[in-house]
Amino acid sequence: MAKVIIYQIFTRLFGNRVEDCRKGGTLAENGCGKMNDFDAATLRRIKSLGITHVWYTGVIRHATVTDYSVHGIPRQHPAVVKGKAGSPYAITDYYDIDPDIAVDVDKRMSEFEALVKRTHKAGMKVIIDFVPNHVARQYRSVCKPEGVRDLGEDDDRNMHFSTENNFYYCWGQPFEADIDLHCGEAEAYSEVPARATGNDCFGNRPGRNDWYETVKLNYGVDYCDAGGRSEHFCPIPDTWNKMTDILLFWAAKGVDGFRCDMAEMVPVAFWAWATDKVKYRYPDIKFIGEVYNPEQYRSYINAGFDWLYDKVGMYDCVRDVICGRRRAGDITSQWQATDDIGGNMLYFLENHDEQRIGSDFFAGDGRKGIPGLMVSALMRQNPVMVYAGQEFGEHGMDEEGFSGRDGRTTIFDYWTVLAINHGYFNRRKLTKEEKALEQVYSKILNIALTESAVTDGLFYDLMYRNEAIGDNVYTFLRKSGNELLVIAANFSGNVADCGIVIPRHACEFLGIGESVHEGVELLSGDKDVFNIVSDSAVSVSIPANGGVVWKIIL
Structure with a gap:
């Protein structure tokens, strides 16, 4: 049995070389990493860390204020885009590659296909995001295959809920979010009728702390039924077919797995139906679920998920131990709670949602995460994940723009992560401490990868x-x-x-x-x-x- 070690990469940040980025800067000002930055040498360095799978985060086209209309890509209204670069979880076209990360925008899909081939040639597998719960407010596919009907294209907007609709509608009510609907534009953003917002906000006035830039997808669950939440899965809802076709589209591109964003906000019945169809044609493909409710773990595993985030159990515990808030011995109860499904739990200390170990909000020093990495990587046979820059002790204390100084690496702004830039493209600027930490990470992860006592x-x-x-x-x-x-x-x-x-x-x-x-x-x-x-x-x-x-x- 091979140990799975996943390296999450926020693709547009990874290869960026601009070291004097401006807060809230544009693409022209701050630059952007490209898929072509992952050349053979870079991929070899990633693999040498002990990596088996690369999760390229943010490769599917998502909302941005950068104007690509000259390439036939619809322009997004800035009122419903978070940050200049936009969130990778506000998808605008499930069948397209994000133009920011392409050298030649008109050949962006070819560049992605070449990246998949290079990654495979380097001996690693490819994971991408699948965002099933919501899309950008101005979702419109311009790259969908011939004969595919777009999400919402055939919806009856006079119905709040229908299994034939892809969205939920606040019929007769305009979108009136608690945000500036002009955002510098002459015309305000307009949406009539308003559609439900991604974080299960079913009114027409989401707040600024809601996922106001997204629209909730309808999988046949009526959340506002007079008798309470009700499920309508027979006949199969239209959204099930469309989203399964999207999974099959990317599987055909050679993708080896999907990290499924907020998987627990989508009904288990859909996952059982979709994963069965995808795995029938691609038996080796993997599904990773972002599921936070331990009571639901086994339901999602039974529905076809291979690995689930162990966030509220192992991550929270190990973080507390690192920070001196809990005893190291408390780790025992965490693995025991999922012992029957231990092989399905994905351990991690960092990802794009969590604060960096080296940040002032976590441990203040990336080196303090070493014992946590040892536990996560060596204790069981289940997979472990590292977030790019973690191995250098990235602090995550930049104030990039829409993302404030919160200990996280931004997912909304054009930026350069200096630890990554130095570690992969300008190594003479690495400090002795960063080099030493990288060496420790490499040793621990390669022990996990090669020692049979760990793998089997x-x-x-x-x-x-x-x-x-x-x-x-x-x-x-x-x-x-x-x-x-x-x-x-x-x-x-x-x-x-x-x-x-x-x-x-x-x-x-x-x-x-x-x-x-x-x-x-x-x-x-x-x-x-x-x-x-x-x-x-x-x-x-x-x-x-x-x-x-x-x-x-x-």
């Missing part, structure tokens, strides 16, 4: 016999064949010299004989001799904000 081995949590060190240290075993890994992650800012008890049950369960064994620490290269005796302690020294991976041949 058994897991044994040692915390129930090591509560005394559980405030700051989390320790566990992995074993495959005659190879044993003793792993300990130290979330403290001080060196931890401690004894790790190997209980008798662990020796029996893993088949560890009591004897003296030589070991090598895979992160540092240090060597030592261990006398393993049931219910006795093994002495280890664990670096501050770091860890050890002792490999012992039994």
